[in-house]
Amino acid sequence: MHEVIAHRHRFRALLARVQPGAAIPTAIAHPCDAVAVAAAVEAAEEGLITPIFVGPASKIGAAAQLAGVDMARFRIVDAPHSHAAAAQAVALVKRGEARLLMKGSLHTDEFMHAVCAPDGLRTDRRLSHVFLMDVPRYARLLLVTDAAINIFPTLMEKRDIVQNAIDLAHVIGVDNPKVAVLSAVETITPALPSTVDAAALCKMAERGQITGGIVDGPLAFDNAIDAAAALEKGIVSPVAGAADILVVPDLESGNMLAKQLSFLGGAEAAGIVMGAQVPIVLSSRADTPRARIASCAVAVLLAQAAKTTASALAEH
Structure with a gap:
């Protein structure tokens, strides 16, 4: 396991810190190219996340075909376009159906507009x-x-x-x-x-x-x-x-x-x-597979730390 980042010891050390357990549900906003689909699936195969693909179902399907990925095992939330996909991905987080958020193949400013909306994921x-x-x-x-x-x-x-x-x-x-x-x-x-x-x-x-x-x-x-x-x-x-x-x-x-x-x-x-209600992964087409997995590993570490802190506060 974790062969993708085996020869980068610092990234491997990040992955080693992830606590074993259930993969974390992650909303992927508008993953409509092969790179975005492959990035999410790679992280799923490493046991880090359970991806929820949010965007035009037909485009996600076409991107998955290009990436050589069978999407039958994954949840797809249909959204008509990138703006709606970003909003629906944020909504999944707000409803507690996802604990992480990841950018797909839409522009960063459009993605972050949904995150920073009045009903988005901002904090103080x-x-x-x-x-x-x-x-x-x-x-x-x-x-x-x-x-x-x-x-x-x-x-x-x-x-x-x-x-x-x-x-x-x-x-x-x-x-x-x-x-x-x-x-x-x-x-x-x-x-x-x-x-x-x-x-x-x-x-x-x-x-x-x-x-x-x-x-x-x-x-x-x-x-x-x-x-x-x-x-x-x-x-x-x-x-x-x-x-x-x-x-x-x-x-x-x-x-x-x-x-x-x-x-x-x-x-x-x-x-x-950092600074949002949940960790957010900003993926890039230029990212290597190792970098993509490391980004997801960091997001999972943050989510696990937040859960541990919340449990400790609840006990007191």
Whole structure:
């Protein structure tokens, strides 16, 4: 079992943390191409999820045929188009018929519009995306946030982005993650607003507005991930050279960083949306099978942790 991600030990370690038991019902919004169908079926065959395919039944059937998948064993909820599919997938979660949500072959903005609708899945916490990147030349799994949802986050939105990433790190076994708030320089420079935000986030962590991790910044990318680079610049920091989480200034910089790590650094990237009522998997056609399985494994870990927390609260 789990052969798909066997040679990526960091992703394999994620899968090993999943508690054995029943697969988690997962609503897949508009899985109308072969890649989207195959991704869901791969996760089902790994015992992670029980997929519920939501979208035009004829298109899902055609995509399954292209993928060589027999759909007889899976539930299909017919929806006329992608907008309706996203809304119905969210509704399945709201009714408790699904505990995870996954994007199929529709655009991310259309998918997230249903998630963020007044009757959607938002909470008091800002939604944010976290990449979990297996970078061959880095000693640990590297979390990068937010490179997919928040375009120009405010300071308070960055607070939630940081907290979401820390919470995720705890679930995957990093008890006290080191968080590097990135900018172009390491000094507070008003002309670079990201440095001011970084300083404020550090103070928020000192005062308990961010909990569960060690936050430092501003740090340039090299100083965050390379101890020698930090030493050369005389930077004394518990985070420098050993970051678990990289917090980027905005979506553009995060998108570029994640793609550079993938296409030049040979990294593979799983991804998850945090801050909603349930974990959300944002799949991509470019994802490898290993990355798709790892994304589902992280979502399952989050769902299992939420269930454990809810049970503990109920007992008290």
